[in-house]
Amino acid sequence: MNALQDSTSSSIVMGLGDFQTANLLRLGFGGQSRPIDRLIARLEADDGVHWLASALTEIPIVVAAPGTWFARSGSGLTAHDVFIGSGPVESRKADRPGGRPPAEQHLATLRAIKHRCKQIVSSPRNEEQMLVGTLGYFLTVAAGALHHRVQLSSRPADELDAALLDLASVLPEPWCDLMNAAAGELQSLPGQRSRG
Amino acid sequence: MSTLPVRKGDVFPTTLYTWISARVRSGDQGLREAAGHVMSVYAHPLRVYFLGSGFRSMGEADDLVRGFFADRLSRPEFLRHWLESKRPLRLWLIVGFKHFLYEQRRSAKRGAAGMELPDVSDDNQEAPDQSYDRACAKSIVGEALRRAEEDCRENDLAEHWQIFRCHFLDGQSYATIAARMAIDEPRAAVMARTATRRFKMALRGLVAWEGASDAQVDEELRSLMEATES
Numbered sequence: 319m320n321a322l323q324d325s326t327s328s329s330i331v332m333g334l335g336d337f338q339t340a341n342l343l344r345l346g347f348g349g350q351s352r353p354i355d356r357l358i359a360r361l362e363a364d365d366g367v368h369w370l371a372s373a374l375t376e377i378p379i380v381v382a383a384p385g386t387w388f389a390r391s392g393s394g395l396t397a398h399d400v401f402i403g404s405g406p407v408e409s410r411k412a413d414r415p416g417g418r419p420p421a422e423q424h425l426a427t428l429r430a431i432k433h434r435c436k437q438i439v440s441s442p443r444n445e446e447q448m449l450v451g452t453l454g455y456f457l458t459v460a461a462g463a464l465h466h467r468v469q470l471s472s473r474p475a476d477e478l479d480a481a482l483l484d485l486a487s488v489l490p491e492p493w494c495d496l497m498n499a500a501a502g503e504l505q506s507l508p509g510q511r512s513r514g
Numbered sequence: 515m516s517t518l519p520v521r522k523g524d525v526f527p528t529t530l531y532t533w534i535s536a537r538v539r540s541g542d543q544g545l546r547e548a549a550g551h552v553m554s555v556y557a558h559p560l561r562v563y564f565l566g567s568g569f570r571s572m573g574e575a576d577d578l579v580r581g582f583f584a585d586r587l588s589r590p591e592f593l594r595h596w597l598e599s600k601r602p603l604r605l606w607l608i609v610g611f612k613h614f615l616y617e618q619r620r621s622a623k624r625g626a627a628g629m630e631l632p633d634v635s636d637d638n639q640e641a642p643d644q645s646y647d648r649a650c651a652k653s654i655v656g657e658a659l660r661r662a663e664e665d666c667r668e669n670d671l672a673e674h675w676q677i678f679r680c681h682f683l684d685g686q687s688y689a690t691i692a693a694r695m696a697i698d699e700p701r702a703a704v705m706a707r708t709a710t711r712r713f714k715m716a717l718r719g720l721v722a723w724e725g726a727s728d729a730q731v732d733e734e735l736r737s738l739m740e741a742t743e744s
Contacts, residue, residue: 334652336742342655342682343739345710346717347732358711483704501700 353439353452354481360449361488370453370490374398377454378438380430397454400427401461402492425466432458432470456485457493460500469507479504529719531597538593549587555657555720556607557583559649563608566642569615572622582614597724602734604650608643647741654720654738661720662713671709677702678709 334342348355360369374397381395431454438451455471460482462470471478479501486497534551537544560582561575572578586592596606666675673695680686681702692702721734 334655336648338683339652339655340739340742342659342713343651343717343735343742345682346658346714346721346735348714348728355711362711480707483700484707487704487708498700 353448354456354484356445357449357452357456358484358488361485366488367490370493373450373453376450377457378431378434379427380434381427397457398492400424400431401457402496421466425462425468428458428462428466428470432462456481457496460496463500463503463507464496467503467507469504475504475507529722530603531722531724534593535597535724538590538597545587545590545593548593549583552587552593552603552607553583555653556604556650559604559646559653560607560611562649563611563642563646564615566645569619572615572618578615578618579611581618582611585614586610600723600725602721602723604647604654608646644741644744647738651738651742655717658713658717658720661716662709665712665716666709669712671705671712674705674709675712677706678713681706682710 360366363369377397379395379397379400435451435454435458438447439455442448442451459469459471459478462468463482469475469478473481482497482501482504486494486501488494489497530551534548537548557579560579564570564575564578569578592610596603599606662678663675666672666678677688677691677695680691681688688699688702688706692699695702697705717735718731721738722731726734
């Protein structure tokens with residue numbers, strides 16, 4: 319505890335030094351111009367959980383490498399199937415009747431979804447589409463890191479790590495667990511970046 | 515002290531200008547609430563300005579600042595004109611305060627019935643405007659801290675706020691904080707970022723004005739930072 323804690327507004331002001339004040343002002347830069355800031359704000363809204371449920375159905379699930387698993391799933395493949403699923407690609411050897419996609423198909427699908435989401439974010443028709451695209455982008459990045467130990471984004475690892483942790487702080491389960499675990503994986507992936 | 519409302523789960527908390535706009539429209543009580551807020555944040559900076567300016571021989575700082583607020587803030591048009599001005603409130607207030615001081619000076623001269631009174635101005639070597647800006651920076655940051663803390667408490671984020679304060683006000687590392695709170699370090703950083711977002715929204719909401727873009731708000735924050743760094 320220091321002198322500033324448990325104090326009133328006026329005593330906080332009296333205790334603020336110039337350096338401290340400048341540092342706190344610096345925290346205010348940036349507004350919500352970054353898509354991820356706007357996404358976090360949307361998720362923090364009172365109806366954030368309901369919005370998320372709807373947004374997850376809007377993410378373009380692009381099947382890049384159709385195969386047995388995807389054919390079986392067909393158009394019914396959900397965001398949960400792709401990003402969390404029943405432990406996708408634990409086995410990288412082959413498709414199995416039990417329902418796990420082979421690693422190559424799953425990874426190719428993640429890349430395709432990420433590419434589509436990037437396209438959406440770069441020229442969204444509206445704010446809603448931009449938010450959905452941003453959500454899809456970070457979900458693919460998280461799934462790539464967690465399930466394949468691959469960094470699917472060209473963004474700096476520190477920036478990605480921070481973004482995933484920020485999203486983890488506002489997402490409900492199981493999505494927050496995905497983001498948290500993926501951030502942990504990213505930290506252990508020096509030099510394993512797969513640009514895209 | 516009048517405070518801006520913080521609504522639970524509010525994504526875009528009420529900015530100062532939208533709050534003041536609503537208060538001004540709602541009649542005398544609303545006007546008093548708006549005035550109370552403006553005074554709570556800007557009375558000290560205006561006193562600092564006065565004490566560093568050539569006006570300081572005119573009387574007691576508290577009396578003149580109180581007189582300024584009583585005169586200007588009792589008129590709905592003063593804050594309404596600020597809303598229409600598309601300028602930061604701190605600039606609107608300091609210009610208004612200077613006008614008020616000149617008015618008081620003229621009035622005193624008339625009252626002196628021909629007696630010689632020394633001319634005064636605000637352009638002394640102590641850069642009173644810079645002192646004012648520095649005081650505004652601290653006052654606004656203090657108010658943003660207060661609002662963000664209240665926001666965090668109302669949204670069950672008291673621990674997040676505690677980590678924010680320990681890190682950004684006390685300068686403690688996340689490792690130190692995490693060890694004391696028995697959580698892991700990344701978790702501490704995430705919790706601090708959550709509180710930081712609340713603080714950031716509060717801060718930007720306090721300095722923004724009607725029609726201000728994100729870039730303009732950034733520029734206003736930069737101006738306040740420069741005042742503290744010079």
